[in-house]
Amino acid sequence: MKVRSSVVCASKSTAHAVSERVIPIISQPLGQLPIPQFPNIGSDTSGHALDRLNRPLRDLRISVTDRCNFRCSYCMPKEIFNNEYTYLPQSALLSFEEITRAAQSFIALGVEKIRLTGGEPLLRKNLEVLIAQLAALRTASGHALDITLTTNGSLLARKAQSLKDAGLQRVTVSLDGLDDAVFKSMNDVDFPVSDVLEGIAAAQAAGLGPIKVNMVVKRGTNEQEILPMARYFKGTGIALRFIEYMDVGATNGWRMHEVMPSAEVLQLLQTELALTPLTATQKGETAERWGHLNAQGEHDPSLGEIGFISSVTKAFCSDCNRARLTTEGQLYLCLFASQGYDLKPLVRDNPHPESLTQAIAAIWSQRTDRYSELRRQEMNDPSVPSDSAALKRRKVEMSYIGG
Numbered sequence: 001m002k003v004r005s006s007v008v009c010a011s012k013s014t015a016h017a018v019s020e021r022v023i024p025i026i027s028q029p030l031g032q033l034p035i036p037q038f039p040n041i042g043s044d045t046s047g048h049a050l051d052r053l054n055r056p057l058r059d060l061r062i063s064v065t066d067r068c069n070f071r072c073s074y075c076m077p078k079e080i081f082n083n084e085y086t087y088l089p090q091s092a093l094l095s096f097e098e099i100t101r102a103a104q105s106f107i108a109l110g111v112e113k114i115r116l117t118g119g120e121p122l123l124r125k126n127l128e129v130l131i132a133q134l135a136a137l138r139t140a141s142g143h144a145l146d147i148t149l150t151t152n153g154s155l156l157a158r159k160a161q162s163l164k165d166a167g168l169q170r171v172t173v174s175l176d177g178l179d180d181a182v183f184k185s186m187n188d189v190d191f192p193v194s195d196v197l198e199g200i201a202a203a204q205a206a207g208l209g210p211i212k213v214n215m216v217v218k219r220g221t222n223e224q225e226i227l228p229m230a231r232y233f234k235g236t237g238i239a240l241r242f243i244e245y246m247d248v249g250a251t252n253g254w255r256m257h258e259v260m261p262s263a264e265v266l267q268l269l270q271t272e273l274a275l276t277p278l279t280a281t282q283k284g285e286t287a288e289r290w291g292h293l294n295a296q297g298e299h300d301p302s303l304g305e306i307g308f309i310s311s312v313t314k315a316f317c318s319d320c321n322r323a324r325l326t327t328e329g330q331l332y333l334c335l336f337a338s339q340g341y342d343l344k345p346l347v348r349d350n351p352h353p354e355s356l357t358q359a360i361a362a363i364w365s366q367r368t369d370r371y372s373e374l375r376r377q378e379m380n381d382p383s384v385p386s387d388s389a390a391l392k393r394r395k396v397e398m399s400y401i402g403g
């Protein structure tokens with residue numbers, strides 16, 4: 001494992017001048033936590049394991065690769081994720097059978113929804129085989145899982161039908177603008193918008209819906225794309241979600257002034273669109289949802305939905321029901337965590353699957369993570385000392401942990 005020192009790197013927006021951002025070069029993972037030995041496991045009436053803040057375990061995000069064919073500056077900046085960067089070796093990755101075994105343990109503790117992510121999940125060879133295995137699993141009450149996937153869309157046109165045939169239900173596609181120059185400056189590999197739109201169309205044709213489109217808004221980079229994106233997706237049946245640029249990982253050189261708060265995005269949208277807030281359909285929903293009004297001022301569901309994921313300005317930790325399993329079998333309890341729990345020894349060649357379930361239960365029962373709430377407290381009143389040691393820790397990269 002390599003831990004390297006800091007470098008000063010040139011960011012894309014300052015192509016001719018060296019940026020002053022100091023971006024640490026890091027390696028993954030950042031360390032492991034011991035698995036608690038004496039769990040005090042509680043569960044709610046529906047059988048979901050509860051953490052220390054009474055949050056049920058419901059949602060599992062599985063990263064299937066730490067690699068990606070994009071170099072989004074907010075996630076895998078080129079200066080760090082270059083030819084020298086050491087990705088996980090093939091032997092370190094959980095096999096599909098191991099991932100499925102792990103998923104079974106999570107399901108036994110209440111997980112109902114699985115999101116495949118990465119890195120770029122569609123780069124993992126034969127992903128359809130994993131999807132078929134996961135689709136065959138059932139919850140304790142005999143229900144099929146809700147299986148979805150987040151993708152940059154680059155390989156979706158080719159793969160949409162086979163993913164659907166394998167049992168994938170839905171996709172979320174990331175797209176940060178409709179203008180080629182803006183989008184290419186964000187993906188940093190010259191990837192055109194049209195190919196992602198083709199992927200979205202293929203997903204729609206294959207029935208991988210309802211489709212969501214995620215747009216990360218970075219002030220000074222793509223806010224001019226907010227209205228064109230909203231116009232484009234209105235009435236298409238595709239929900240557009242605006243994501244606040246987050247301080248994930250340690251390599252994107254995040255600065256608060258580059259965050260465009262969701263409230264501001266909403267204000268901008270309302271200069272042109274008549275929107276109305278919608279009530280949450282489920283506890284723990286990451287996005288605040290808004291619908292469109294028709295000419296009569298009534299909510300018209302056929303015009304679609306707009307969502308806001310406001311991890312920076314409006315923390316939603318109190319409902320956070322998500323666990324994250326990395327592609328090498330580390331369990332993380334928060335997107336902003338710095339350390340995970342190594343489940344691989346319990347997943348690989350373990351004749352006692354119940355020990356894996358017990359370990360996950362023990363880990364979840366101890367969970368207190370609430371990074372975004374702590375960040376919010378600190379931002380509101382920096383003079384008040386808070387219990388925010390978590391904020392000072394170096395965080396794991398999003399491409400490793402799975403977004």
Ligand code: SAM
Pocket residue numbers: 068074075117118119120121150151152153172173174214215216243244245246247248252398399402403
């Ligand atoms: N490669 C896939 C993709 O881009 O959809 C899946 C993995 S990506 C890490 C998952 C999501 O995280 C994407 O929607 C991406 O835009 C979002 N994301 C990555 N870095 C982010 C950041 N710094 N702030 C906000 N969202 C971010």
Ligand code: SF4
Pocket residue numbers: 068069070071072075076118119120152174399
């Ligand atoms: Fe790749 Fe997704 Fe990260 Fe962009 S956001 S670099 S597509 S993993």
Ligand code: SF4
Pocket residue numbers: 311316317318320321322333334335336369370371372373
């Ligand atoms: Fe969940 Fe951590 Fe995000 Fe809070 S900061 S919502 S605990 S992932």
